[in-house]
Amino acid sequence: MGEPGTKEVLNLEDLEAAGGIHTGRTHILSILVENKPGVLARVAGLFSRRGFNIATLAVGPTDDTTISRITLTVDGATHPIDQVTKQLHKLVNVIKIRDLEPEESVARELALFKVSADPETRGQIMQFTDIFRGKVVDVSKRSVTVEITGTDDKIEAFERMIRPFGLIEMVRTGEVAVSRGRSAT
Amino acid sequence: MRAVDAIMECLKAEGVEHVFGIPGGANLPTYDALYDAGIRHIQCRHEQGAGHAAEGYAKASGKVGVALATSGPGATNLITAIADAMMDSVPTVFITGQVRTELIGTDGFQEADITGITMPVVKHSILIQDPRDIPTAIHEAFHIARTGRPGPVLVDVPQDLSRADIPYEPVDRVHLPGYQPTTEGNAKQIRLAAKALANARRPVIYAGGGVINAEAARELVEFATSDRFPVTCTLMGLGGFPAPHEHWLGMLGMHGTRSANYAMDEADLICAVGARFDDRITGKLSEFAPRAKFIHIDIDPAEISKNIPAHIPIVGDAKNILTKLTREYRALEADSSRLDEWWSRIRNWQDKHPLRYDDSEDSEIKPQYMVQAMYEATGGDAIITSDVGQHQMWAAQWYHFREPRRWINSGGLGTMGFGLPSALGAKAAMPDRDVVCLAGDGSLIMTCQELATCVTENIPVKVFIMNNGYLGMVRQWQELFWDKRYSSVEMGASPDWVKLADAFGALGMRVTHKGELLDAMKTALAEDGPVVVDVHVSREENCYPMIPAGQAARDMVG
Numbered sequence: 057m058g059e060p061g062t063k064e065v066l067n068l069e070d071l072e073a074a075g076g077i078h079t080g081r082t083h084i085l086s087i088l089v090e091n092k093p094g095v096l097a098r099v100a101g102l103f104s105r106r107g108f109n110i111a112t113l114a115v116g117p118t119d120d121t122t123i124s125r126i127t128l129t130v131d132g133a134t135h136p137i138d139q140v141t142k143q144l145h146k147l148v149n150v151i152k153i154r155d156l157e158p159e160e161s162v163a164r165e166l167a168l169f170k171v172s173a174d175p176e177t178r179g180q181i182m183q184f185t186d187i188f189r190g191k192v193v194d195v196s197k198r199s200v201t202v203e204i205t206g207t208d209d210k211i212e213a214f215e216r217m218i219r220p221f222g223l224i225e226m227v228r229t230g231e232v233a234v235s236r237g238r239s240a241t
Numbered sequence: 242m243r244a245v246d247a248i249m250e251c252l253k254a255e256g257v258e259h260v261f262g263i264p265g266g267a268n269l270p271t272y273d274a275l276y277d278a279g280i281r282h283i284q285c286r287h288e289q290g291a292g293h294a295a296e297g298y299a300k301a302s303g304k305v306g307v308a309l310a311t312s313g314p315g316a317t318n319l320i321t322a323i324a325d326a327m328m329d330s331v332p333t334v335f336i337t338g339q340v341r342t343e344l345i346g347t348d349g350f351q352e353a354d355i356t357g358i359t360m361p362v363v364k365h366s367i368l369i370q371d372p373r374d375i376p377t378a379i380h381e382a383f384h385i386a387r388t389g390r391p392g393p394v395l396v397d398v399p400q401d402l403s404r405a406d407i408p409y410e411p412v413d414r415v416h417l418p419g420y421q422p423t424t425e426g427n428a429k430q431i432r433l434a435a436k437a438l439a440n441a442r443r444p445v446i447y448a449g450g451g452v453i454n455a456e457a458a459r460e461l462v463e464f465a466t467s468d469r470f471p472v473t474c475t476l477m478g479l480g481g482f483p484a485p486h487e488h489w490l491g492m493l494g495m496h497g498t499r500s501a502n503y504a505m506d507e508a509d510l511i512c513a514v515g516a517r518f519d520d521r522i523t524g525k526l527s528e529f530a531p532r533a534k535f536i537h538i539d540i541d542p543a544e545i546s547k548n549i550p551a552h553i554p555i556v557g558d559a560k561n562i563l564t565k566l567t568r569e570y571r572a573l574e575a576d577s578s579r580l581d582e583w584w585s586r587i588r589n590w591q592d593k594h595p596l597r598y599d600d601s602e603d604s605e606i607k608p609q610y611m612v613q614a615m616y617e618a619t620g621g622d623a624i625i626t627s628d629v630g631q632h633q634m635w636a637a638q639w640y641h642f643r644e645p646r647r648w649i650n651s652g653g654l655g656t657m658g659f660g661l662p663s664a665l666g667a668k669a670a671m672p673d674r675d676v677v678c679l680a681g682d683g684s685l686i687m688t689c690q691e692l693a694t695c696v697t698e699n700i701p702v703k704v705f706i707m708n709n710g711y712l713g714m715v716r717q718w719q720e721l722f723w724d725k726r727y728s729s730v731e732m733g734a735s736p737d738w739v740k741l742a743d744a745f746g747a748l749g750m751r752v753t754h755k756g757e758l759l760d761a762m763k764t765a766l767a768e769d770g771p772v773v774v775d776v777h778v779s780r781e782e783n784c785y786p787m788i789p790a791g792q793a794a795r796d797m798v799g
Contacts (some may be wrong), residue, residue, distance in 0.1 A: 090418070093370070094356060094368070095356075103703065105361045119359050138546065139543065139546075140542035142542050143543050146364075146541070147365075147419070148364075148365040148385060148417060148420045149419055150419045151418050152419075201271070216436055
């Protein structure tokens with residue numbers, strides 16, 4: 057080929073630019089599914105048997121009780137993102153998938169940190185919590201539990217600050233996200 | 242109405258005339274309803290057989306095949322057939338019994354989480370939780386099984402719910418918000434494809450099972466003859482393009498013809514229609530058709546750019562798209578003479594590398610000859626089913642399929658034991674047509690109990706055993722790639738097949754000399770009932786040509 061008249065043919069570089077192969081960035085997929093038993097197992101099972109790795113996963117009902125939303129993040133550097141979404145689309149109970157662009161969406165995650173604390177360090181931990189706009193949700197003689205919401209960067213930054221005090225436990229929900237502006241995700 | 246009676250009404254509304262299966266405790270209500278439903282039930286001897294029979298029925302007729310099984314082991318026995326139907330996109334509905342709802346999750350007798358177990362190998366599955374959902378579920382199952390890329394759908398019905406009384410009203414449409422297959426094909430992409438074809442100097446059409454599923458065989462010929470486009474088919478696509486046609490290159494892939502594989506290797510444009518670039522076709526991906534751009538037509542968007550990035554993807558139904566593509570292409574009035582050089586190159590390969598074998602031995606039956614004799618005895622017009630192995634590849638090479646739905650075998654999953662049960666399913670669907678199961682001695686024994694089904698249900702299939710006393714394809718690989726270390730491939734104490742046939746009440750015959758083969762086959766075909774013909778072929782014949790696994794077309798051997 058390469059003869060006149062074939063210029064419109066999409067070449068591989070174009071395909072790659074269009075997100076056809078590996079994009080290299082993290083993708084937040086917002087997936088509307090029918091609220092039926094086993095749907096989450098189908099979604100998760102599809103990932104494991106195709107060798108796709110889920111980074112985070114959060115599920116909950118929407119305002120419509122027959123529909124749930126799964127928010128999951130995958131690494132576009134290791135997975136061909138169009139394959140991930142096309143395979144997801146094949147599930148009969150999957151209604152809609154949005155691949156949320158980071159600039160055009162709001163993503164948040166909730167994390168709980170349980171940190172060793174004594175009367176000397178407690179103040180410092182609470183100060184950090186303030187700076188990160190977190191909330192202390194439990195205190196005992198030897199520990200403080202803090203709630204942080206925010207982007208994954210923020211949560212990881214807080215973790216770095218707090219770890220030296222002795223991190224007993226932490227738990228993260230995985231990201232939830234919506235698109236910016238008026239239109240529905 | 243009892244829910245199970247509603248199931249029967251739904252099956253009839255879907256046009257079901259035959260179902261295959263085995264009763265058991267958990268699906269007793271279904272069988273009670275079946276007793277006078279006016280649907281023919283073919284009682285198989287193993288649920289795997291029932292499942293493959295449903296597949297054979299579907300592949301031969303184009304209709305949805307249905308198999309029934311009870312809960313637990315009945316359901317798990319179906320799994321191989323379900324997985325097989327998934328890999329080969331066979332429209333099938335499997336209805337399993339489940340233990341009573343109050344027992345679910347308690348490890349009750351004959352309980353298995355069959356929707357969970359089969360999740361990776363179904364197109365969709367439905368566990369009934371409210372008996373009033375049953376009619377909708379059955380219709381959804383059929384709709385999903387037969388539309389888009391066809392596939393298996395499982396409906397699991399707990400025993401107590403199947404006995405419940407429900408109000409029944411015919412369901413005239415199903416509502417599935419998440420399931421809307423694209424069928425039309427993007428007009429702009431089709432135009433692009435036509436232009437690319439008009440400019441190609443070395444085009445090849447590579448057609449797969451999707452052509453048969455879409456009933457697009459005639460459209461494929463129209464398209465191929467809109468110019469002088471060479472055509473090759475996958476194992477699943479055989480019959481989708483008539484083998485005697487002058488544009489035909491033969492099958493491609495691991496045991497394809499050299500001309501087909503070389504043409505793919507040198508092509509500048511490959512138009513894939515309903516084919517999925519399986520590894521048995523591509524060999525080493527990085528060296529597959531290195532000079533080619535790809536047009537990929539498929540009803541399943543997920544197949545496009547899965548293995549090979551497509552330059553022009555077209556999602557939709559092959560029949561629709563080929564019709565439009567042919568129209569667009571003709572309008573371009575491309576200069577056909579640009580393909581002269583390409584065709585002379587192809588003719589050169591065809592002359593130099595025809596399929597061949599050494600037939601100098603007088604009385605010995607070569608497997609390839611056996612397939613040729615089958616072709617002659619059946620007039621090339623029978624439905625041929627096969628198991629998996631050398632005999633399958635020889636059949637694909639030497640039985641020149643002229644029409645779709647004549648070649649039924651397990652391509653994707655590669656299921657040994659598929660042949661006999663799928664043959665009985667095909668024969669049930671097409672009683673007026675000769676149905677021959679070409680079996681290997683190694684694979685027939687895996688499902689040979691279905692001979693009893695053929696006899697009991699009066700389904701006169703003819704089983705021709707290509708008997709070489711080996712798991713032949715495995716032996717071939719051991720010979721070629723494992724220093725002839727023949728580990729566990731000799732069949733040893735195989736049954737006396739003539740006696741086995743006799744024991745089931747079928748006719749058994751044995752052929753050991755070449756001169757007797759054709760007559761024996763004709764006799765078998767003329768018999769009223771099921772017949773098993775045990776044909777002793779030369780033991781260590783290899784199936785050539787061959788691209789060793791993971792290598793490139795250029796590395797073909799034999």
